[in-house]
Amino acid sequence: MINLKSGITPTWCPGCNNFLLFAGIQQAIDQLGIAKENVVLVFDIGCIGNMADFFNTYSVHSLHGRCIPTALGVKLANPKLTVIAIGGDGGVYGEGMGHLIAAARADAPITVVVSDNHLYSLTTGQTSPTTPKGSKTKSTPLGSISVPINPVSLLHTINPDVMVDSIDGRDPQLITAKLVEALKHPGFSLLDLQQICVTFGKELSA
Amino acid sequence: MSQDVFTVKIAGPAGSGIKSSGLLLSHILVAHGFNIRDYSEYPSLIRGGHNTYQVSFSANELFAPHYDIDVFFSLLPQHWSQHTSEFNQSTLVFGDDAPVVLPLKDLAQQIGGHLYVNTLCLGVIAYIFSLNQDTCHQIITQTFGSDTPNLKAFDLGFDYASKNYAQSKITLIFPQKITNDKIYEGNEAYSWGFIAGGGNFYAAYPMTPSSGAMHFLAGVQEKYKITFIHPEDEIAAASLCAGAVFAGARAATGTSGGGFALMCETVSLCGAANLGVVFYLVSRPGPATGLPTWTSQGDLLFAVNSGHGEFNKIVIAPGDQAESFEFGAESLNLAAKFNIPVIVLSDKFVAESSASLSDLSTKKADIIISQQPLPGTPGQEYLANSYEHDAAGYAVEDIDTINKNAAVRQQQRQQIIKSLPSPKLLNNNSSNLIMSWGSTKSTILETLKLLENKYDYLQLTTLWPIDAEIKTILSKYQKIFVIENNATAQLVTLLKSQFDFNPVKIILKSDGRPFFPEELVKELKQYD
CATH class of the missing domain: 3.40.920.10 (Pyruvate-ferredoxin oxidoreductase, PFOR, domain III)
Incomplete structure (x- = not known):
């Protein structure tokens, strides 16, 4: 099995679904037989972005909302590389929504992975673009007024050619299998991992 | 005469x-x-x-x-x-x-x-x-x-x-010989410099008066193997360049003040993560939408202070179309050498005005290649990190590494200063000096011609970091005149932040129009 780990111990909360994605990315790259040096991981900001430190690959820990254009820059400069943008629901569907739409329109040849836990968790639990309507969070103590984004229907409306899937982020086999599928897809692919934040996500409206 | x-x-x-x-x-x-x-x-x-x-x-x-x-x-x-x-x-x-x-x-x-x-x-x-x-x-x-x-x-x-x-009928003296000169707007001259300097990635969002460079480079992208992209916004343009530089491209983005405001987070990212992106900033008068099609030198301090936090960056300013070519190439070298953001600060007067110059399409430039590890190379994997980090790129928060990084940046600043374009002194053996930066150069040189070179002239081509040696040049003069195409004398403010500096006269203009030689002649004649 390919070793992509840096040796730095992950700092996520015990039971965090991000551990499964961390393993899934390594398994998918291993299964596809991609050489370590040809993988570039571009991270957004947030709990999932902190995964940057746990890998020993060519990586960029970019800015909040900017993992997609940064990853696309890498890919356009060297199309031989396998480029994965990794972010959360806040970065990809909130701050970076314009970039997501543009990348889907262009069928940009990168894979985006979203740890979608319906919250801004690194900043201790505010409402995100996928928080259910009515949820009480630190920034919406009276209940959120917005309906959540559905990334699958949204992206299919923008460009039916893109590959987009939303799966249970607590299922390790499924994560690896879907990642392999997304990385094989020649155009734009987005894998939305439905997660529950073990620390701040217990009180969201169902 | x-x-x-x-x-x-x-x-x-x-x-x-x-x-x-x-x-x-x-x-x-x-x-x-x-x-x-x-x-x-x-x-x-x-x-x-x-x-x-x-x-x-x-x-x-x-x-x-x-x-x-x-x-x-x-x-x-x-x-x-x-x-x-x-x-x-x-x-x-x-x-x-x-x-x-x-x-x-x-x-x-x-x-x-x-x-x-x-x-x-x-x-x-x-x-x-x-x-x-x-x-x-x-x-x-x-x-x-x-x-x-x-x-x-x-x-x-x-x-x-x-x-x-x-x-x-008007009687002209015709030139003795016909040259092979061509006509170049500053934007076009910058673009030829970008090509000569090995530029191969340009991402930009339209904004007057910088769009001329994007139009030109988009038009020649196939011929010169340039990856060109017009993305969804300026933030994406800058982020694309950051990613491209990580993967080994020589990349630039172009914009004006409003677009550069959006790019400032990426300027900061490039400073933190050591990504040598070039920002071609072509000023027009602000604030906000301002005067979109007019000229200004009002973004000097904005460029120098762009991006949050304390990090190294370079700001160089071409004074005319020929220097737009020169700095188009040189900026890519500086970015590759120091792996930090480099701002080429121009304005509408240079970028959208034309000059007859010898053919730029065949002009060569020296190329310095970045020593950063390249994705695709086994064994050199590293993390380009927007967080404060250690040598391998991993995020750190310990006092020793933070202080060490600050010291490394300080040392790098001294090395950078030695590599930057030097101030250009036109020596006419005068005890009076005119000083300026950027686009006022051409008008000042024309003015000096009309004044039969009564003044020395110092053009600052590097605006950041400031070389304290400038003070030695200035100390030789009795009277110093500063000329700027802005309202608040930003060069004076900048130099005063570095050393004692007291020009006798500051000549400013900020109505969207450039200086013309005739008006500078009139201004300066008062001090004869």
């Missing part, structure tokens, strides 16, 4: 081909061997309003366009009266309702409509200045093809002038 610089100006509504006929005239003049410097004004709209194009030309050395007009054309009635301050007793002002009546409305009917009166005016100019008709025909044919109605329009103008304006 006999007049050796002549200036022609064409005015009319947007959409009537002011700039295209003006550039055609410039090409004709360059084909005769003249040096040209031009300047155009236009409002931010597509049809109507009031556009102007002026070109100064000379058989001798010429640095900047002049304010005083020798021959003026009003393509529609009422497009001349607002320019009377640019006229003198001998100015020929042509137009339907102008002092020298040129019945453009009637003549237009003979050449298929008003669309061609701009070229008709070129015929009048050719007659007035005794230009070579064959050369004129040749340039018109090269531009529009051999069956263009513009040829007929030109001939009609020439014939009409020969019948009516024989008394108004």
Whole structure:
């Protein structure tokens, strides 16, 4: 099995679904037989972005909302590389929504992975673009007024050619299998991992 | 002294081909061997309003366009009266309702409509200045093809002038020899520099007055193997460049102040993660949308202070079109050498004005390659991190590493200073010094020519980091004059933050227009 780990111990909360994605990315790259040096991981900001430190690959820990254009820059400069943008629901569907739409329109040849836990968790639990309507969070103590984004229907409306899937982020086999599928897809692919934040996500409206 | 610089100006509504006929005239003049410097004004709209194009030309050395007009054309009635301050007793002002009546409305009917009166005016100019008709025909044919109605329009103008304006002919001294010079806007010159410097990735979002570079590079992307992209916004443009540089590209983005405001987070990212991205910042007057199609040096301190946090960056400012080429290439080298953001600070006056220069398309530049590890290379994996990090790129928060990183940045700053473009001193053995940065250079050099070089002149080409050695140069002068195209003397503020600096006079202008040599002559003569 390919070793992509840096040796730095992950700092996520015990039971965090991000551990499964961390393993899934390594398994998918291993299964596809991609050489370590040809993988570039571009991270957004947030709990999932902190995964940057746990890998020993060519990586960029970019800015909040900017993992997609940064990853696309890498890919356009060297199309031989396998480029994965990794972010959360806040970065990809909130701050970076314009970039997501543009990348889907262009069928940009990168894979985006979203740890979608319906919250801004690194900043201790505010409402995100996928928080259910009515949820009480630190920034919406009276209940959120917005309906959540559905990334699958949204992206299919923008460009039916893109590959987009939303799966249970607590299922390790499924994560690896879907990642392999997304990385094989020649155009734009987005894998939305439905997660529950073990620390701040217990009180969201169902 | 006999007049050796002549200036022609064409005015009319947007959409009537002011700039295209003006550039055609410039090409004709360059084909005769003249040096040209031009300047155009236009409002931010597509049809109507009031556009102007002026070109100064000379058989001798010429640095900047002049304010005083020798021959003026009003393509529609009422497009001349607002320019009377640019006229003198001998100015020929042509137009339907102008002092020298040129019945453009009637003549237009003979050449298929008003669309061609701009070229008709070129015929009048050719007659007035005794230009070579064959050369004129040749340039018109090269531009529009051999069956263009513009040829007929030109001939009609020439014939009409020969019948009516024989008394108004102006005697020129023609150049001794014809050069192979070409005409370059600053944006185009920057783009040729980018190509010569090995630039291979350009991402930009349209914003006047920087878009000329994007249009040019988009147009030649296949020929010069440039990855060009016009993304969804300026943030994406800058982020694309950051990613591209990580993967080994020589990348630049171009914008003006408003777009650069959006890019500032990426400037900071590049400083933290050591990504050598070039930002081609072409200023126009702000704040906010400001005056989109006019000129300003109002973004100096913004560029110097761009991006949150404390990190190394470089700001260099070309003073003219030739330096736009030079810095287009040099910026990529500096970015590759130090792996930090490099800002090339230009403005509308340089970027959208043209100069006759020797062919830039074949000019070579030295290329310095970045030593950063490249994705695809086994064993050198690393993390380019926006967080404070250790040598391998991993995020750290311990006091020792934080302090060590700050010390490394400080050391790097000293190395950077040694590698940057030096200030350019024009030494005329004067005890008085004029000092400036950026686009005022050309006008100041033209002014000094008119003042018979009574002053020394120091042009700061590097605006950040500031080399304290400048102080040694300044200490030799009794009086220092600073000239800036902004309202708040930003260079003075910047230098005062670095050392004691007390110029005797600060000459400022911030109305969206560049300085002209005539007004600087007047300003400086007060201090004789």
